[in-house]
Amino acid sequence: MTHSPDSAHPSRPFGRTLCAMVTPFTDAGTLDLDGARRLAARLVTDGCDGLVLNGTTGESPTTTDAEKSELIAAVREAVGERVRLVAGVGTADTLHTADLARAAEKAGADGVLVVSPYYSRPPQDALEAHFLEVADATGLPVMLYDIPGRTGTRIEPETLVRLAAHPSIVAVKDCSYDFLGAQKVLARTELAYYAGCDEHILALYAVGAAGCVSTVANVVPGHVAAILDAFDAGDTAIAARLQLRATPLIEAMTAAGLPGTVTAKALLTALGRPGGPVRAPLRSADRGTADGLRALHEELSTG
Template sequence: MTTTVTATAPVSPRPFGRTLCPMVTPFTEAGALDLDGAGRLAERLVAEGCDGLVLNGTTGESPTTSDAEKARLITAVREAVGDRVPLVAGVGTADTLHTVELALAAGKAGADGVLVVTPYYSRPPQDALEAHFRQVADASGLPVMLYDIPGRTGTRIEPETVIRLADHPRIVAVKDCSYDFLGIQKVLARTGLACYAGCDEHVLALYALGGAGCVSTVANVVPRRIAEILEAFEAGDTARAAVLQRRAAPLVEAMTAAGEQGAVTAKALLNALGLPAGPVRAPLRPAGRAAADGLRAVYEEFTAA
């Protein structure tokens, strides 16, 4: 017998929506930006349940797109989806001044908010990190989502630093890829920040604790299935939400935890489904035949359930 429990509304606000997708950046076979494909892919994601899109993020291969390409992508997606969903633009770099420039350009191109990753490679201390984020937030008129992903940047935004940054009026959210579930609970308890799960295996868990939703790589290929997890929980059917999260686990593992980067796996599946994606840019390499076949098999088993 299925037990239905009434779930309370999330504690976090939702400045950028509930089910966000860090959209891949489609390229042509020659490697150029595919703006028409980007518009079609964005339309599909919105139609299938995403109420926010993140552009020029990790899955969007931001390290290998130029500043001009980033702005053009934002403009093209804005034209495709209109004002139906918020657009959050990744602007984080290893250089504070460059990050400010990208944040200003994103606003001009049509973004509703900016995603600012921890400066990488130089590994600044926490006081320098705090100053970096404040400088970007001061310079841009757009609301800011902090992006904590130490596995890629080499530096954690410590919970106490996030808590201090929450006093800035334009720092409104955090995308959590820290794998420190206790740390993000501290942020939830002590701030009004919108906390988004950036790891697909944490989508339901963080939402159940009062998170705002997710920024889901897996949503690139199964947007409706990811949205349904949070919809079921919010409707009070917590048992169904848990079942849906568990069913997604094999695809989550195949796309995000099996050795290939999310941009590679998402593009492999989108290409196999005839959807806009195209190649990845070097130094990334496309999924090999065996990996692509394995991804497709996991996807087909999941979608058949």
């Protein structure tokens, strides 16, 4: 199949097949900009029409503000204007988040990903005010990131409906594990939904999502794109088959006890691709885990 999504489609403001890209580091733990350029170029060649940088999978909690801007600029240099770059800017501090959004715009991002402030667990009115302030900080479109399992705070469906009235708030990365809630927002707004959990790529797409922000796409971008290609072509049985074939790798990378950052980097390293170590407090996967991931990757790639 060919990968030909229209990233300018009004219902796909950031493209269709987005990868939550890891941030490559050298063996010494410093930012590997050359590796980032090579990885980004490969992801785009193999099927991604959007990249999310400096997100959870990109180890945003342990990269500096300067490193975040450097990464955006380097990836933009590598991929040009072929794909949309969305920069994670979310922090627990509204003013800091707004500053990061402005820095991302200056560095060349096409949009910003804004997660709910974590740990402080703001109530819904404060959460809404936070997102509105960040949305007003730049001219970039905003993707809200709903992942209560990490932040401790849900962006409630009614809050999302209100936020959809802001002209810059155009999308949601959904890791809510509330499929009914997602459908309610899809039915009542023009927000573009992106599946943030790889096991939900096809399910959410089938009810009107714009696409996905995939961790597994770091290692199988073509397979992720093929799921959506098949659905777009009306081959729903093939799309389902492709989604199910990816399930063992999805489970091993995102639901087997290790963060997706750790598993993605372990598998990238095993495949000889840029990735490198993770930064503390995370720890790199052991050899047995890396070997198991590689076996699942080979099974998916050759099956």
